[in-house]
Amino acid sequence: MTSVERGASVPVTPQDLVALRRRTSAVLIATQILGGLGVATGIALAAVLAKEVSGTESLSGLAPTATVAGTAVLSMPLAALMTARGRRPGLVLAYLIGALGAGVSVVAARAGSFPLLLCGLAAFGAASSANLQARFAAADLAEPEQRARAISLVVWATTIGAVIGPNIAAPAGRSVTGLGIPAAAGPFLWAAGIFLLSAVVVAVLLRPDPLLTARALAPAEERTPEGRSLRAGVAAVAASPRARLAIVAVAVAHTAMVSVMSMTPVDLEHHGAGIELIGLVISGHIAGMYAFAPLMGRLSDRLGRLSGIGLAVGLLACAVFLAGTAGGRHGQTAAGLFVLGLGWSAGLVSGSALLTDSVPQAARAAAQGLSDLVMNASAGIGGAAAGLVVATASYAWLNLFAACLLLPLAAFALFTRSGRTGAVAGDRQA
Numbered sequence: 001m002t003s004v005e006r007g008a009s010v011p012v013t014p015q016d017l018v019a020l021r022r023r024t025s026a027v028l029i030a031t032q033i034l035g036g037l038g039v040a041t042g043i044a045l046a047a048v049l050a051k052e053v054s055g056t057e058s059l060s061g062l063a064p065t066a067t068v069a070g071t072a073v074l075s076m077p078l079a080a081l082m083t084a085r086g087r088r089p090g091l092v093l094a095y096l097i098g099a100l101g102a103g104v105s106v107v108a109a110r111a112g113s114f115p116l117l118l119c120g121l122a123a124f125g126a127a128s129s130a131n132l133q134a135r136f137a138a139a140d141l142a143e144p145e146q147r148a149r150a151i152s153l154v155v156w157a158t159t160i161g162a163v164i165g166p167n168i169a170a171p172a173g174r175s176v177t178g179l180g181i182p183a184a185a186g187p188f189l190w191a192a193g194i195f196l197l198s199a200v201v202v203a204v205l206l207r208p209d210p211l212l213t214a215r216a217l218a219p220a221e222e223r224t225p226e227g228r229s230l231r232a233g234v235a236a237v238a239a240s241p242r243a244r245l246a247i248v249a250v251a252v253a254h255t256a257m258v259s260v261m262s263m264t265p266v267d268l269e270h271h272g273a274g275i276e277l278i279g280l281v282i283s284g285h286i287a288g289m290y291a292f293a294p295l296m297g298r299l300s301d302r303l304g305r306l307s308g309i310g311l312a313v314g315l316l317a318c319a320v321f322l323a324g325t326a327g328g329r330h331g332q333t334a335a336g337l338f339v340l341g342l343g344w345s346a347g348l349v350s351g352s353a354l355l356t357d358s359v360p361q362a363a364r365a366a367a368q369g370l371s372d373l374v375m376n377a378s379a380g381i382g383g384a385a386a387g388l389v390v391a392t393a394s395y396a397w398l399n400l401f402a403a404c405l406l407l408p409l410a411a412f413a414l415f416t417r418s419g420r421t422g423a424v425a426g427d428r429q430a
């Protein structure tokens with residue numbers, strides 16, 4: 001046991017643990033609001049900035065791709081750091097890398113270097129990785145029957161930043177024009193400051209470290225250092241059908257959401273929608289993703305993780321049917337995107353809780369990092385493929401392909417449910 005863990009292993013009374021959970025949740029919610037605000041502020045004009053720097057619209061789509069790739073690539077190194085040292089060092093480093101990436105993006109914009117901009121955007125993705133990992137930090141100290149709710153509260157907090165961020169992008173752009181910085185790079189300068197503030201909040205207030213505290217409170221047989229490697233995390237996932245289902249559920253929900261959502265503005269514009277209407281549709285989609293996360297958490301805790309994943313499959317199937325058959329009916333498209341957000345929320349919350357339930361304490365951080373890697377890599381591929389599908393076929397075909405992703409997930413969930421074993425409490429969690 002390291003000295004850090006010895007510090008975390010000071011006897012904790014039930015009253016102390018309740019207070020610690022509340023404090024940890026409050027800090028994570030605050031940093032999630034800040035982190036979500038920084039990411040949303042920067043991403044709002046990322047494609048516009050890429051177009052200005054590259055000089056061609058055809059390369060603008062590489063901006064979100066670079067950010068997603070950075071999020072995916074950095075997931076495992078950050079998970080390795082958290083596995084070894086706890087949540088706080090990993091989250092602080094992720095926000096610092098995100099701030100550095102935002103700063104590099106500003107420098108690239110001023111220098112007119114597109115390759116440097118892509119590097120900056122990839123590093124910027126570390127902040128998204130921190131936001132994703134925060135949901136698992138919320139689950140570290142939660143009771144098993146309340147893990148989904150703990151995760152969902154942190155996911156819900158993203159709503160605030162996601163809604164406010166795009167609305168301050170324009171003022172951020174205007175604030176830097178006198179410095180010789182392109183207006184489209186202004187949001188990234190603001191994002192750098194926000195990420196630095198997030199890092200300070202985590203470093204100062206996220207004490208004691210929730211992961212190290214959870215390890216100290218775990219049974220003695222789960223404290224072995226041998227179980228805390230990335231290899232042990234992968235092995236734990238490979239040994240557990242429920243853990244594999246959890247990773248597949250999160251990856252499929254995220255891939256279906258990203259692929260359909262990314263092409264919806266193009267389809268709406270093709271059918272005569274203006275920027276205002278497109279903005280309203282995407283805002284409704286974001287509300288579906290985050291605002292109802294606490295409801296999804298309660299349902300997952302009460303009905304079980306597998307039921308939550310089944311709900312996600314049903315909602316996503318309904319969403320792609322509505323969006324894929326909408327044609328020029330903008331109201332139907334809006335409804336489909338709202339339900340798409342709900343399905344993503346159900347899949348992310350239930351899948352994340354199921355993964356945490358299904359692997360040993362020592363291996364959780366590594367397994368959770370693996371989940372984020374698979375989720376973001378799959379979404380990156382799905383997002384890139386979505387454009388090709390729409391260009392060569394149609395938006396309706398894209399939704400059909402998204403529906404096809406749901407079939408193996410549904411079969412996997414049914415197979416896992418039919419073969420489940422364990423005590424009543426374990427069944428209730430699953």
